[in-house]
Amino acid sequence: MTAQPHFHPGTPPLRIEGVYKSFENKLALKGVSLTLEAGRILALLGPSGCGKTTLLRCIAGLLPTDRGSIWIGEQVMSAPGLYRPPEARELGMVFQDYALWPHMTVAENVEFPLKMRGIAGSERRHSVAWALDTVGLAEFAGRSPETLSGGQQQRVAMARAIVARPRLLLMDEPLSNLDKGLRESLALDIRRLIKELGLSAVFVTHDQQEAFALADQVAVLQGGELHQIAAPQVLYDFPANAGIATFLGSGMVIPGRFTAQGFHVGEDGHVLPFHAPMAQDEDVTLFIPRRAVSVCGQQATVTAEVAAVVFQGEQHGLRLRLSPSVELTLHSRHAPRVGERLSLAVDAPCLRAWRLDGQAVNVHSAPVSARSARDPIHRHVNPRKQDNEFTDWKDSARRDPDRRIEHTGMGG
Ligand SMILES: Nc1ncnc2c1ncn2[C@@H]1O[C@H](COP(=O)(O)OP(=O)(O)O)[C@@H](O)[C@H]1O
Ligand SMILES: [Mg+2]
Incomplete structure:
Protein backbone atom coordinates (compact mmCIF):
# COMPACT_ATOMS: atom_id res chain seq x y z
CA MET A 1 0.00 0.00 0.00
CA PHE A 238 33.52 16.55 3.59
CA PRO A 239 32.48 18.34 6.76
CA ALA A 240 31.86 22.02 6.03
CA ASN A 241 33.70 23.30 9.08
CA ALA A 242 35.91 22.28 11.98
CA GLY A 243 32.96 22.16 14.38
CA ILE A 244 31.17 19.55 12.27
CA ALA A 245 34.40 17.56 11.80
CA THR A 246 34.90 17.56 15.58
CA PHE A 247 31.28 16.64 16.29
CA LEU A 248 31.35 13.72 13.83
CA GLY A 249 34.78 12.55 14.98
CA SER A 250 35.68 11.44 11.46
CA GLY A 251 39.34 12.38 11.82
CA MET A 252 41.80 14.72 13.50
CA VAL A 253 41.05 18.39 13.92
CA ILE A 254 44.31 20.22 14.60
CA PRO A 255 44.70 23.95 15.26
CA GLY A 256 47.99 25.38 13.97
CA ARG A 257 49.73 27.32 11.20
CA PHE A 258 51.10 26.65 7.74
CA THR A 259 54.63 27.96 7.06
CA ALA A 260 57.15 27.29 4.30
CA GLN A 261 58.31 24.26 6.34
CA GLY A 262 54.91 22.67 6.67
CA PHE A 263 52.03 22.61 9.11
CA HIS A 264 53.05 23.57 12.65
CA VAL A 265 50.83 21.88 15.22
CA GLY A 266 49.67 24.69 17.48
CA GLU A 267 49.94 22.84 20.74
CA ASP A 268 53.42 21.30 20.41
CA GLY A 269 55.13 22.95 17.40
CA HIS A 270 55.57 19.62 15.62
CA VAL A 271 55.75 20.04 11.82
CA LEU A 272 53.65 17.89 9.51
CA PRO A 273 54.46 17.87 5.76
CA PHE A 274 51.34 19.65 4.58
CA HIS A 275 51.23 23.00 2.85
CA ALA A 276 48.76 25.74 2.07
CA PRO A 277 50.53 28.68 0.40
CA MET A 278 47.27 30.66 0.30
CA ALA A 279 47.02 30.65 4.09
CA GLN A 280 50.67 30.84 5.09
CA ASP A 281 51.35 32.19 8.60
CA GLU A 282 47.67 32.43 9.44
CA ASP A 283 45.94 30.62 12.29
CA VAL A 284 43.97 27.74 10.80
CA THR A 285 42.39 24.43 11.74
CA LEU A 286 43.62 21.42 9.77
CA PHE A 287 41.35 18.40 9.32
CA ILE A 288 42.89 15.02 8.51
CA PRO A 289 39.98 12.63 7.87
CA ARG A 290 40.53 9.06 8.99
CA ARG A 291 39.73 7.79 5.51
CA ALA A 292 42.71 9.76 4.13
CA VAL A 293 45.17 7.80 6.27
CA SER A 294 46.45 4.31 5.55
CA VAL A 295 49.28 2.33 7.09
CA CYS A 296 51.82 1.30 4.49
CA GLY A 297 55.53 1.11 3.79
CA GLN A 298 55.57 2.96 0.51
CA GLN A 299 55.06 6.64 -0.14
CA ALA A 300 54.72 7.34 3.53
CA THR A 301 53.81 10.90 4.37
CA VAL A 302 54.27 10.79 8.13
CA THR A 303 55.13 8.33 10.86
CA ALA A 304 53.23 7.69 14.03
CA GLU A 305 53.87 5.84 17.24
CA VAL A 306 51.37 3.21 18.30
CA ALA A 307 50.05 4.54 21.61
CA ALA A 308 47.42 1.87 22.25
CA VAL A 309 45.85 -1.19 20.64
CA VAL A 310 42.34 -2.20 21.67
CA PHE A 311 40.95 -5.60 20.66
CA GLN A 312 37.45 -5.03 19.30
CA GLY A 313 36.48 -8.47 18.02
CA GLU A 314 36.69 -8.35 14.25
CA GLN A 315 39.26 -5.60 14.28
CA HIS A 316 41.65 -3.65 16.46
CA GLY A 317 41.32 -0.03 17.39
CA LEU A 318 44.70 1.70 17.09
CA ARG A 319 45.57 4.96 18.74
CA LEU A 320 48.39 6.49 16.75
CA ARG A 321 50.42 9.46 17.96
CA LEU A 322 51.53 11.80 15.18
CA SER A 323 52.98 14.34 17.58
CA PRO A 324 52.95 14.75 21.38
CA SER A 325 49.50 16.37 21.17
CA VAL A 326 47.97 14.80 18.06
CA GLU A 327 46.40 11.36 18.15
CA LEU A 328 44.47 9.52 15.46
CA THR A 329 42.31 6.45 15.94
CA LEU A 330 42.22 3.90 13.12
CA HIS A 331 40.75 0.45 12.76
CA SER A 332 43.00 -2.38 11.69
CA ARG A 333 42.77 -6.12 11.11
CA HIS A 334 46.30 -6.53 12.45
CA ALA A 335 47.64 -5.58 15.84
CA PRO A 336 50.97 -3.74 15.84
CA ARG A 337 53.01 -3.51 19.04
CA VAL A 338 52.48 -0.58 21.35
CA GLY A 339 55.45 1.74 20.94
CA GLU A 340 56.08 0.59 17.34
CA ARG A 341 56.40 3.33 14.72
CA LEU A 342 54.20 2.98 11.69
CA SER A 343 54.56 4.72 8.35
CA LEU A 344 51.36 6.38 7.26
CA ALA A 345 50.33 7.49 3.81
CA VAL A 346 48.05 10.50 3.90
CA ASP A 347 45.94 11.21 0.83
CA ALA A 348 46.47 14.97 0.68
CA PRO A 349 43.48 15.82 -1.57
CA CYS A 350 41.23 14.61 1.25
CA LEU A 351 42.64 17.15 3.71
CA ARG A 352 40.74 20.29 4.62
CA ALA A 353 41.74 23.42 6.47
CA TRP A 354 39.73 26.42 7.56
CA ARG A 355 40.75 29.91 8.59
CA LEU A 356 39.39 31.09 11.91
CA ASP A 357 36.56 32.90 10.09
CA GLY A 358 35.49 29.53 8.65
CA GLN A 359 36.80 30.12 5.13
CA ALA A 360 38.18 26.91 3.56
CA VAL A 361 41.76 26.74 2.20
CA ASN A 362 43.31 24.16 -0.11
CA VAL A 363 45.93 21.84 1.36
CA HIS A 364 48.56 19.72 -0.34
CA SER A 365 51.37 17.54 0.89
CA ALA A 366 55.08 18.20 0.38
CA PRO A 367 56.10 17.63 -3.23
CA VAL A 368 57.65 14.19 -3.78
CA SER A 369 60.89 15.78 -5.01
CA ALA A 370 61.40 17.19 -1.53
CA ARG A 371 62.09 13.70 -0.27
CA SER A 372 64.77 11.23 -1.32
CA ALA A 373 63.83 7.97 -3.01
CA ARG A 374 65.53 5.91 -0.31
CA ASP A 375 63.80 7.68 2.44
CA PRO A 376 60.06 7.43 2.13
CA ILE A 377 59.56 9.00 5.52
CA HIS A 378 59.18 12.74 5.56
CA ARG A 379 62.09 14.91 6.64
CA HIS A 380 60.03 17.43 8.53
CA VAL A 381 58.64 15.54 11.46
CA ASN A 382 61.79 14.77 13.36
CA PRO A 383 65.03 14.57 11.35
CA ARG A 384 67.02 13.18 14.27
CA LYS A 385 64.82 10.13 14.71
CA GLN A 386 64.39 9.48 11.04
CA ASP A 387 66.87 6.62 10.61
CA ASN A 388 65.51 4.80 13.63
CA GLU A 389 62.00 5.09 12.33
CA PHE A 390 62.99 3.72 8.98
CA THR A 391 64.75 0.73 10.60
CA ASP A 392 61.73 0.10 12.79
CA TRP A 393 59.50 -0.01 9.82
CA LYS A 394 61.86 -2.30 7.86
CA ASP A 395 62.04 -4.62 10.86
CA SER A 396 58.32 -4.89 11.21
CA ALA A 397 57.92 -5.39 7.47
CA ARG A 398 60.51 -8.20 7.58
CA ARG A 399 58.65 -9.92 10.39
CA ASP A 400 55.43 -9.87 8.44
CA PRO A 401 56.03 -9.13 4.76
CA ASP A 402 52.31 -9.15 3.96
CA ARG A 403 51.64 -6.67 6.69
CA ARG A 404 49.04 -4.31 5.44
CA ILE A 405 46.80 -2.48 7.78
CA GLU A 406 43.40 -1.54 6.55
CA HIS A 407 40.99 0.81 8.07
CA THR A 408 37.28 1.09 7.69
CA GLY A 409 37.04 4.84 7.99
CA MET A 410 34.15 4.52 10.45
CA GLY A 411 33.91 4.97 14.18
CA GLY A 412 36.38 6.54 16.50
N1 LIG B 1 9.94 25.74 26.39
C1 LIG B 1 11.15 26.25 26.50
N2 LIG B 1 11.39 27.30 27.34
C2 LIG B 1 12.62 27.83 27.47
N3 LIG B 1 13.71 27.40 26.79
C3 LIG B 1 13.55 26.36 25.96
C4 LIG B 1 12.27 25.72 25.78
N4 LIG B 1 12.43 24.72 24.88
C5 LIG B 1 13.73 24.73 24.52
N5 LIG B 1 14.40 25.70 25.15
C6 LIG B 1 15.84 26.02 24.99
O1 LIG B 1 16.10 26.12 23.60
C7 LIG B 1 17.33 25.50 23.28
C8 LIG B 1 17.10 24.36 22.28
O2 LIG B 1 16.37 23.34 22.90
P1 LIG B 1 15.91 22.02 22.13
O3 LIG B 1 15.31 22.41 20.83
O4 LIG B 1 15.07 21.21 23.05
O5 LIG B 1 17.32 21.30 21.88
P2 LIG B 1 17.64 19.80 21.37
O6 LIG B 1 16.36 19.12 21.00
O7 LIG B 1 18.57 19.99 20.22
O8 LIG B 1 18.33 19.12 22.51
C9 LIG B 1 17.93 25.02 24.58
O9 LIG B 1 18.81 26.02 25.04
C10 LIG B 1 16.72 24.90 25.48
O10 LIG B 1 17.08 25.07 26.83
MG1 LIG C 1 15.46 17.35 21.80
Missing part, protein backbone atom coordinates in the same frame (compact mmCIF):
# COMPACT_ATOMS: atom_id res chain seq x y z
CA THR A 2 1.28 3.47 -0.72
CA ALA A 3 0.19 6.74 0.75
CA GLN A 4 -1.87 9.09 -1.36
CA PRO A 5 0.16 12.18 -2.22
CA HIS A 6 -1.60 15.23 -0.79
CA PHE A 7 0.08 17.64 -3.17
CA HIS A 8 1.33 17.86 -6.73
CA PRO A 9 4.34 15.77 -7.58
CA GLY A 10 7.38 18.03 -7.63
CA THR A 11 6.23 20.17 -4.73
CA PRO A 12 8.60 19.54 -1.82
CA PRO A 13 6.72 18.10 1.19
CA LEU A 14 8.52 20.58 3.46
CA ARG A 15 10.14 23.95 2.91
CA ILE A 16 11.54 26.12 5.69
CA GLU A 17 12.82 29.65 5.13
CA GLY A 18 14.67 31.80 7.63
CA VAL A 19 12.98 30.46 10.76
CA TYR A 20 13.83 32.15 14.07
CA LYS A 21 12.57 31.09 17.48
CA SER A 22 13.54 32.42 20.88
CA PHE A 23 12.66 31.51 24.46
CA GLU A 24 12.89 34.30 27.01
CA ASN A 25 15.10 36.40 24.71
CA LYS A 26 17.45 33.49 24.07
CA LEU A 27 17.57 32.45 20.41
CA ALA A 28 16.99 28.71 19.96
CA LEU A 29 16.76 28.89 16.13
CA LYS A 30 18.73 31.46 14.12
CA GLY A 31 17.46 31.65 10.58
CA VAL A 32 17.08 27.98 9.62
CA SER A 33 16.28 27.24 5.96
CA LEU A 34 15.95 23.83 4.31
CA THR A 35 13.95 21.89 1.74
CA LEU A 36 12.94 18.24 1.98
CA GLU A 37 12.43 16.36 -1.27
CA ALA A 38 9.49 13.97 -1.61
CA GLY A 39 10.12 10.44 -0.38
CA ARG A 40 13.26 11.46 1.51
CA ILE A 41 14.17 10.99 5.15
CA LEU A 42 15.95 13.92 6.78
CA ALA A 43 17.80 13.70 10.11
CA LEU A 44 18.24 16.78 12.26
CA LEU A 45 21.53 15.97 13.98
CA GLY A 46 23.34 17.92 16.63
CA PRO A 47 24.39 18.02 20.28
CA SER A 48 21.88 18.41 23.08
CA GLY A 49 20.36 21.88 23.24
CA CYS A 50 21.20 22.89 19.64
CA GLY A 51 17.52 23.40 18.72
CA LYS A 52 16.50 20.11 17.06
CA THR A 53 13.30 19.57 19.03
CA THR A 54 12.42 23.26 18.74
CA LEU A 55 12.67 23.04 14.93
CA LEU A 56 10.59 19.85 14.84
CA ARG A 57 7.93 21.44 17.06
CA CYS A 58 7.83 24.52 14.81
CA ILE A 59 7.26 22.22 11.80
CA ALA A 60 4.53 20.34 13.69
CA GLY A 61 2.81 23.59 14.69
CA LEU A 62 3.31 22.85 18.39
CA LEU A 63 5.31 26.10 18.59
CA PRO A 64 4.75 29.32 16.67
CA THR A 65 7.82 30.79 14.96
CA ASP A 66 9.12 34.33 15.62
CA ARG A 67 10.16 34.96 12.03
CA GLY A 68 10.41 33.02 8.78
CA SER A 69 8.06 30.69 6.94
CA ILE A 70 7.21 26.99 6.86
CA TRP A 71 5.44 25.35 3.94
CA ILE A 72 4.04 21.84 3.99
CA GLY A 73 3.40 20.91 0.40
CA GLU A 74 1.80 23.93 -1.27
CA GLN A 75 0.35 25.28 1.94
CA VAL A 76 2.06 27.91 4.04
CA MET A 77 1.70 26.86 7.68
CA SER A 78 3.80 29.43 9.53
CA ALA A 79 4.61 32.90 8.22
CA PRO A 80 4.58 36.47 9.53
CA GLY A 81 1.04 36.95 10.87
CA LEU A 82 -0.02 33.39 10.01
CA TYR A 83 0.00 30.23 12.10
CA ARG A 84 -1.89 27.02 11.44
CA PRO A 85 -2.37 24.68 14.41
CA PRO A 86 -1.09 21.07 14.42
CA GLU A 87 -4.47 19.58 13.42
CA ALA A 88 -4.48 21.65 10.23
CA ARG A 89 -1.04 20.36 9.21
CA GLU A 90 -2.04 16.68 8.82
CA LEU A 91 1.28 15.33 10.01
CA GLY A 92 2.21 12.11 11.76
CA MET A 93 4.28 12.58 14.89
CA VAL A 94 6.30 10.20 17.05
CA PHE A 95 7.30 11.80 20.36
CA GLN A 96 10.49 10.97 22.20
CA ASP A 97 8.60 9.30 25.10
CA TYR A 98 5.96 7.96 22.62
CA ALA A 99 3.15 9.77 24.54
CA LEU A 100 0.84 6.74 24.50
CA TRP A 101 -2.29 6.96 26.64
CA PRO A 102 -2.22 4.30 29.34
CA HIS A 103 -6.00 4.26 29.83
CA MET A 104 -6.59 3.34 26.18
CA THR A 105 -5.87 0.05 24.42
CA VAL A 106 -3.26 -0.15 21.67
CA ALA A 107 -6.03 0.00 19.04
CA GLU A 108 -7.67 3.02 20.70
CA ASN A 109 -4.35 4.85 20.82
CA VAL A 110 -3.82 4.23 17.11
CA GLU A 111 -7.42 5.18 16.33
CA PHE A 112 -7.22 8.52 18.12
CA PRO A 113 -5.90 10.70 15.24
CA LEU A 114 -8.65 9.33 12.98
CA LYS A 115 -11.33 10.26 15.53
CA MET A 116 -9.83 13.76 15.74
CA ARG A 117 -10.25 14.06 11.99
CA GLY A 118 -13.88 12.91 12.18
CA ILE A 119 -13.37 9.77 10.12
CA ALA A 120 -16.26 7.28 10.20
CA GLY A 121 -16.12 4.21 12.48
CA SER A 122 -15.91 1.50 9.82
CA GLU A 123 -13.12 3.29 7.99
CA ARG A 124 -11.34 3.88 11.30
CA ARG A 125 -11.39 0.17 12.17
CA HIS A 126 -10.06 -0.71 8.74
CA SER A 127 -7.21 1.84 9.00
CA VAL A 128 -6.26 0.81 12.55
CA ALA A 129 -6.08 -2.85 11.49
CA TRP A 130 -3.91 -1.85 8.54
CA ALA A 131 -1.55 0.29 10.69
CA LEU A 132 -1.14 -2.36 13.41
CA ASP A 133 -0.56 -5.04 10.80
CA THR A 134 2.01 -2.82 9.07
CA VAL A 135 4.09 -2.51 12.24
CA GLY A 136 3.59 -6.19 13.15
CA LEU A 137 1.35 -5.65 16.17
CA ALA A 138 -2.04 -6.95 14.98
CA GLU A 139 -2.32 -9.41 17.88
CA PHE A 140 -1.71 -6.67 20.48
CA ALA A 141 -4.71 -4.51 19.53
CA GLY A 142 -6.62 -5.12 22.78
CA ARG A 143 -3.64 -4.77 25.14
CA SER A 144 -2.78 -1.78 27.29
CA PRO A 145 0.41 -0.08 26.04
CA GLU A 146 1.86 -0.39 29.55
CA THR A 147 2.02 -4.17 29.18
CA LEU A 148 4.25 -3.91 26.08
CA SER A 149 8.05 -3.77 25.79
CA GLY A 150 9.82 -0.54 24.83
CA GLY A 151 10.28 -1.70 21.24
CA GLN A 152 6.58 -2.62 20.96
CA GLN A 153 5.52 0.74 22.41
CA GLN A 154 7.72 2.41 19.80
CA ARG A 155 5.83 0.47 17.11
CA VAL A 156 2.46 1.55 18.55
CA ALA A 157 3.66 5.16 18.32
CA MET A 158 4.70 4.51 14.69
CA ALA A 159 1.31 2.94 13.90
CA ARG A 160 -0.47 5.98 15.36
CA ALA A 161 1.76 8.32 13.35
CA ILE A 162 1.08 6.60 10.00
CA VAL A 163 -2.57 5.58 10.46
CA ALA A 164 -3.98 8.71 8.82
CA ARG A 165 -1.52 8.49 5.90
CA PRO A 166 0.18 11.79 6.79
CA ARG A 167 1.82 13.97 4.21
CA LEU A 168 4.88 14.19 6.41
CA LEU A 169 6.14 12.08 9.30
CA LEU A 170 7.97 13.76 12.20
CA MET A 171 9.90 11.80 14.84
CA ASP A 172 11.74 13.14 17.89
CA GLU A 173 14.62 10.85 18.97
CA PRO A 174 12.50 7.84 17.93
CA LEU A 175 14.98 5.22 19.15
CA SER A 176 16.70 6.90 22.09
CA ASN A 177 14.72 4.97 24.75
CA LEU A 178 15.73 1.55 23.40
CA ASP A 179 18.71 -0.77 23.85
CA LYS A 180 21.53 -0.58 21.34
CA GLY A 181 20.77 -3.86 19.53
CA LEU A 182 17.08 -3.03 19.21
CA ARG A 183 17.90 0.52 18.05
CA GLU A 184 19.88 -0.83 15.10
CA SER A 185 17.24 -3.32 13.94
CA LEU A 186 14.36 -0.87 14.50
CA ALA A 187 16.20 1.86 12.58
CA LEU A 188 16.24 -0.42 9.54
CA ASP A 189 12.58 -1.41 10.09
CA ILE A 190 11.49 2.23 10.32
CA ARG A 191 13.44 3.14 7.21
CA ARG A 192 11.90 0.25 5.27
CA LEU A 193 8.41 1.20 6.47
CA ILE A 194 8.81 4.87 5.46
CA LYS A 195 10.13 3.86 2.03
CA GLU A 196 7.39 1.26 1.46
CA LEU A 197 4.68 3.76 2.34
CA GLY A 198 6.29 6.43 0.15
CA LEU A 199 6.31 8.88 3.07
CA SER A 200 8.61 11.84 3.59
CA ALA A 201 10.06 12.15 7.08
CA VAL A 202 12.05 14.40 9.39
CA PHE A 203 13.53 13.00 12.57
CA VAL A 204 15.64 14.38 15.37
CA THR A 205 18.64 12.60 16.82
CA HIS A 206 21.85 13.36 18.69
CA ASP A 207 23.30 10.01 17.58
CA GLN A 208 25.22 10.07 14.29
CA GLN A 209 25.05 6.28 13.83
CA GLU A 210 21.25 6.54 14.01
CA ALA A 211 21.25 9.49 11.60
CA PHE A 212 23.47 7.63 9.13
CA ALA A 213 21.44 4.40 9.37
CA LEU A 214 18.03 5.98 8.92
CA ALA A 215 18.40 9.14 6.86
CA ASP A 216 18.95 10.01 3.21
CA GLN A 217 20.05 13.52 4.18
CA VAL A 218 21.51 14.81 7.42
CA ALA A 219 21.18 18.42 8.57
CA VAL A 220 23.73 19.37 11.22
CA LEU A 221 22.47 21.96 13.72
CA GLN A 222 24.81 23.78 16.07
CA GLY A 223 23.73 26.55 18.39
CA GLY A 224 20.43 27.02 16.56
CA GLU A 225 22.05 27.33 13.14
CA LEU A 226 21.99 24.83 10.30
CA HIS A 227 25.64 24.34 9.36
CA GLN A 228 25.46 21.67 6.67
CA ILE A 229 22.90 19.48 4.95
CA ALA A 230 24.19 16.53 2.95
CA ALA A 231 24.00 12.78 2.38
CA PRO A 232 25.61 10.85 5.29
CA GLN A 233 28.74 9.82 3.37
CA VAL A 234 29.29 13.33 2.01
CA LEU A 235 28.88 14.83 5.46
CA TYR A 236 31.31 12.36 6.95
CA ASP A 237 33.95 12.82 4.25
